Amino acid sequence: MTLTIALAGNPNCGKTTLFNALTGARHHVGNWPGVTVERRSGTFEHGGATMEVVDLPGTYSLSARSDDERVASQFLASPEVDLVLNVLDASNLERNLYLSTQLLELGKPVAFVLNMVDDAENRGVRIDVPALELLLGGPVIPTVGNRELGITELKVLLASMARGESNRCRRVTVDYGHDIEGELAKLQAEICRDELLEAAMPPRWLALQLLENNAEAKRVVAESHASEAIRHQLSKSFAFLEPHLGADGATLVAERRYGFAHGLVKEVATAADEKTTPTARLDAVLTHRLLGVPIFIGVLALMYSLSFVLGKIPQDWIADGFKALSDFAGARLPAGELTSLLVDGVIPGVSAVIVFVPVIMILMGCIAFLEDTGYMARAAFIMDRLMHVMGLHGKSFIPLIMGSGCNVPAIQAARTIESPQDRLITMLVTPLVSCSARLQVYIVIAGTFFTPFKAALAIIAMHFLGLGLAVLMGRLLRSALFSGPSSPFVMELPPYRLPTLKATLIHMWEKGSIFLTRAGTTIFAGATLVWFLSRYPGIANRQWTLEYQQQRQVVTTLNLPVAQAEERLKQLQLAHESRIVNTSLAARLGQKVEPILRPILDPDHKRAEAWKDVIALTAGFVAKEIVVSTMAVIHQASEEPKEGERLSPLQVALRDGSGLTPLTALAFMVFTLIYTPCLGTIAMIRREAGSWGWAAFTVSYGLVLGWGLAWVTVAVGRAMGFA
Amino acid sequence: MVKVQAQGQVRQRLLEMGFIRGARLRVEKLAPLGDPMELVIKGYHLSLRREESSCILVRLVTG
Numbered sequence: 001m002t003l004t005i006a007l008a009g010n011p012n013c014g015k016t017t018l019f020n021a022l023t024g025a026r027h028h029v030g031n032w033p034g035v036t037v038e039r040r041s042g043t044f045e046h047g048g049a050t051m052e053v054v055d056l057p058g059t060y061s062l063s064a065r066s067d068d069e070r071v072a073s074q075f076l077a078s079p080e081v082d083l084v085l086n087v088l089d090a091s092n093l094e095r096n097l098y099l100s101t102q103l104l105e106l107g108k109p110v111a112f113v114l115n116m117v118d119d120a121e122n123r124g125v126r127i128d129v130p131a132l133e134l135l136l137g138g139p140v141i142p143t144v145g146n147r148e149l150g151i152t153e154l155k156v157l158l159a160s161m162a163r164g165e166s167n168r169c170r171r172v173t174v175d176y177g178h179d180i181e182g183e184l185a186k187l188q189a190e191i192c193r194d195e196l197l198e199a200a201m202p203p204r205w206l207a208l209q210l211l212e213n214n215a216e217a218k219r220v221v222a223e224s225h226a227s228e229a230i231r232h233q234l235s236k237s238f239a240f241l242e243p244h245l246g247a248d249g250a251t252l253v254a255e256r257r258y259g260f261a262h263g264l265v266k267e268v269a270t271a272a273d274e275k276t277t278p279t280a281r282l283d284a285v286l287t288h289r290l291l292g293v294p295i296f297i298g299v300l301a302l303m304y305s306l307s308f309v310l311g312k313i314p315q316d317w318i319a320d321g322f323k324a325l326s327d328f329a330g331a332r333l334p335a336g337e338l339t340s341l342l343v344d345g346v347i348p349g350v351s352a353v354i355v356f357v358p359v360i361m362i363l364m365g366c367i368a369f370l371e372d373t374g375y376m377a378r379a380a381f382i383m384d385r386l387m388h389v390m391g392l393h394g395k396s397f398i399p400l401i402m403g404s405g406c407n408v409p410a411i412q413a414a415r416t417i418e419s420p421q422d423r424l425i426t427m428l429v430t431p432l433v434s435c436s437a438r439l440q441v442y443i444v445i446a447g448t449f450f451t452p453f454k455a456a457l458a459i460i461a462m463h464f465l466g467l468g469l470a471v472l473m474g475r476l477l478r479s480a481l482f483s484g485p486s487s488p489f490v491m492e493l494p495p496y497r498l499p500t501l502k503a504t505l506i507h508m509w510e511k512g513s514i515f516l517t518r519a520g521t522t523i524f525a526g527a528t529l530v531w532f533l534s535r536y537p538g539i540a541n542r543q544w545t546l547e548y549q550q551q552r553q554v555v556t557t558l559n560l561p562v563a564q565a566e567e568r569l570k571q572l573q574l575a576h577e578s579r580i581v582n583t584s585l586a587a588r589l590g591q592k593v594e595p596i597l598r599p600i601l602d603p604d605h606k607r608a609e610a611w612k613d614v615i616a617l618t619a620g621f622v623a624k625e626i627v628v629s630t631m632a633v634i635h636q637a638s639e640e641p642k643e644g645e646r647l648s649p650l651q652v653a654l655r656d657g658s659g660l661t662p663l664t665a666l667a668f669m670v671f672t673l674i675y676t677p678c679l680g681t682i683a684m685i686r687r688e689a690g691s692w693g694w695a696a697f698t699v700s701y702g703l704v705l706g707w708g709l710a711w712v713t714v715a716v717g718r719a720m721g722f723a
Numbered sequence: 724m725v726k727v728q729a730q731g732q733v734r735q736r737l738l739e740m741g742f743i744r745g746a747r748l749r750v751e752k753l754a755p756l757g758d759p760m761e762l763v764i765k766g767y768h769l770s771l772r773r774e775e776s777s778c779i780l781v782r783l784v785t786g
Contacts (some may be wrong), residue, residue, distance in 0.1 A: 253740035385756035
């Protein structure tokens with residue numbers, strides 16, 4: 001028989017480190033049903049018993065207001081849980097015991113882990129473990145999670161409890177004092193009139209939550225046939241307690257719980273030294289009035305360069321490797337549908353997924369490191385004022401800035417934001433931040449139509465436009481979607497700690513594999529769809545394929561010098577691909593859609609080939625990097641500049657043949673910035689927001705906003721006399 | 724620390740975090756941009772925005 005153990009505790013109490021130490025690599029990360037709260041579960045064996053450990057989200061209480069707390073309290077109350085393992089931070093015992101008082105009220109056996117005893121001892125806090133066991137009514141194991149001390153003892157205890165050998169759990173409850181206990185008894189009596197309600201959760205626990213004015217408890221009661229009587233008794237209790245004890249129910253209950261915790265700590269622990277802690281000394285610098293911001297910017301710059309400069313190296317290897325593979329396959333296999341599927345569909349599709357992995361792993365490693373050290377909370381502390389003005393949370397700053405490297409890991413980085421509202425808004429506006437892939441499009445377009453100086457200005461303007469829009473949309477979405485007040489900013493600034501390398505590596509691995517399995521399939525499917533749209537029906541045209549092969553043969557029989565022959569073959573290939581793409585479904589779609597885009601890309605109706613832009617933009621849906629290479633195919637011109645020339649053949653073709661003017665080129669850039677996030681970003685939003693709905697919303701608001709702003713660009717530009 | 728005057732969510736959250744009658748708190752510092760502020764209560768550090776901290780009634784205790 002497996003024993004199911006729920007791991008409960010405050011945030012920052014070292015719960016996840018302990019979970020990793022207990023289960024090792026044998027664990028699974030998923031989501032709790034219906035919410036985007038991570039669910040970690042794993043198993044371990046000891047002394048012949050198998051135990052399943054479920055790591056609950058870190059919470060300060062079980063009052064079921066946030067998703068985290070709701071998930072935790074529902075799971076703890078479910079019959080699935082055999083044993084609750086409450087992790088306590090020994091250096092911050094009093095506040096940690098607040099949650100314990102609630103866990104004890106749930107009526108399940110509770111065992112305790114006194115974690116980070118080394119930290120506590122460094123602060124001069126010594127804890128009398130046998131006394132603590134006596135007062136809490138359950139076994140207490142002291143541990144140091146990050147050094148794996150006490151883990152064996154913990155496993156021995158859990159195994160003996162699984163075998164039913166150890167029954168050291170005694171019922172201990174907080175005494176709320178004569179007056180409150182009297183009212184609790186009356187409420188319990190009313191609750192017990194409904195057997196269903198009585199069975200669902202301990203009546204005393206429900207009665208306490210009602211006294212605390214808990215909305216979730218009221219909702220549970222409202223469904224009962226005894227709800228009338230319970231409500232009546234509750235208002236009588238309030239009417240008695242408030243004038244009598246001078247505070248409302250919530251305050252009274254919290255005071256008594258803290259009273260219990262305070263008394264207990266006084267009994268079992270020595271007081272902390274008054275000497276300055278290392279954390280205080282670090283904070284004197286890191287959150288210093290003048291130094292705090294520059295240091296934060298430095299940390300940000302370091303994280304950015306690690307992820308996007310260092311991360312670009314393996315990214316380039318991967319991209320080059322897949323490019324070489326695709327070239328190799330293209331050269332060896334006979335031209336045709338299957339080859340194209342492999343060379344233009346499958347290989348680039350897989351490549352589009354895998355190139356993200358190094359960046360995701362490095363950035364997530366950095367973020368996990370910052371979180372585990374405790375600096376992330378300080379970063380939010382420093383930036384909160386600025387972000388609050390924008391309707392966001394201090395922790396939204398990092399995802400927004402990282403978005404300028406790549407939106408995909410930036411959206412994953414929004415995980416650090418606790419409030420679901422702030423997290424969602426951050427995820428929805430991050431795609432507006434211009435990423436490095438879009439930069440490639442700007443460089444080609446701006447380089448073609450503007451002087452180098454004006455091109456640089458235009459590119460910088462795009463980045464500021466993106467950030468500005470993110471801020472504006474953040475405010476707009478906040479007021480449109482969540483009319484209520486923003487969630488309270490009550491954030492603990494935990495003591496600084498050095499995380500273990502193992503913890504950071506596990507985190508990196510998890511994020512990378514989640515991306516591959518969850519987002520990877522979506523990206524791959526989308527890439528294949530776009531391949532299909534941009535290759536059919538031309539790719540299936542035998543006649544064209546035959547002509548292409550004959551032309552190639554003619555070139556090879558000419559006996560030209562190698563370089564010249566290669567050049568000719570390349571041109572032939574480009575011409576063949578161009579023929580296919582320009583007659584493809586995407587091209588037909590482009591011709592259909594073109595009238596909609598005419599006001600922004602072709603305001604004078606002079607361009608015969610505006611529909612070609614649509615093909616490039618459709619391809620950009622997969623990844624913005626592809627926009628340029630698709631343009632090269634459409635316009636039959638190479639994107640690589642010849643030696644000694646400033647403009648590449650593609651840029652010359654765009655300048656002379658596309659009919660774009662500097663003004664419509666600028667509109668094209670604005671539209672490229674906003675119109676839709678790439679597939680990777682969409683897949684990540686779907687995964688992180690937990691629904692296709694939000695992903696679809698991001699795409700549609702992007703299209704509308706992108707069109708609108710590109711139109712404004714054209715209208716304002718023309719009014720100012722530009723063409 | 725005398726009383727939490729906030730309502731609803733904020734109130735419950737503050738109570739759970741230890742803002743109860745008679746608790747001692749110390750304002751450690753303000754963030755570089757002036758908001759939020761860092762408090763020490765029950766031996767741990769906490770960051771609060773002005774918005775929320777303005778709901779907390781305190782009495783000055785020296786020492």
